Amino acid sequence: MTSQELDAFEEPAEIEEKPGPDGLRVILDRALCIGAAECVAAAPMVFRLDAQRRATLLDPARADPRAIWRAARSCPADAIMLENQDGEPLYP
Numbered sequence: 716m717t718s719q720e721l722d723a724f725e726e727p728a729e730i731e732e733k734p735g736p737d738g739l740r741v742i743l744d745r746a747l748c749i750g751a752a753e754c755v756a757a758a759p760m761v762f763r764l765d766a767q768r769r770a771t772l773l774d775p776a777r778a779d780p781r782a783i784w785r786a787a788r789s790c791p792a793d794a795i796m797l798e799n800q801d802g803e804p805l806y807p
Contacts (some may be wrong), residue, residue, distance in 0.1 A: 735761075735775035735783055738800035745769050747794035754795060757786035770794065 729745035750768035761775045761783055775783055787795040787806050797806040
């Protein structure tokens with residue numbers, strides 16, 4: 716079996732990353748998302764649910780950083796990760 720054929724069996728990466736305010740980087744692992752929508756309630760300018768009821772990132776750069784932190788802390792699946800501008804993990 717060729718490497719291309721093997722790649723067809725792998726799930727595509729479902730990581731979304733976008734810059735947030737104050738050097739914050741928002742990372743969303745859609746594969747972990749369970750559709751609880753806690754992130755949408757905490758930061759509706761940053762997160763929304765798609766047709767499959769999985770979170771997707773909108774525009775975190777213009778959002779209140781406190782709302783982004785609330786969204787990350789409220790996610791029951793820990794699908795939202797926060798890093799600083801140097802790539803160091805801040806949450807979880």
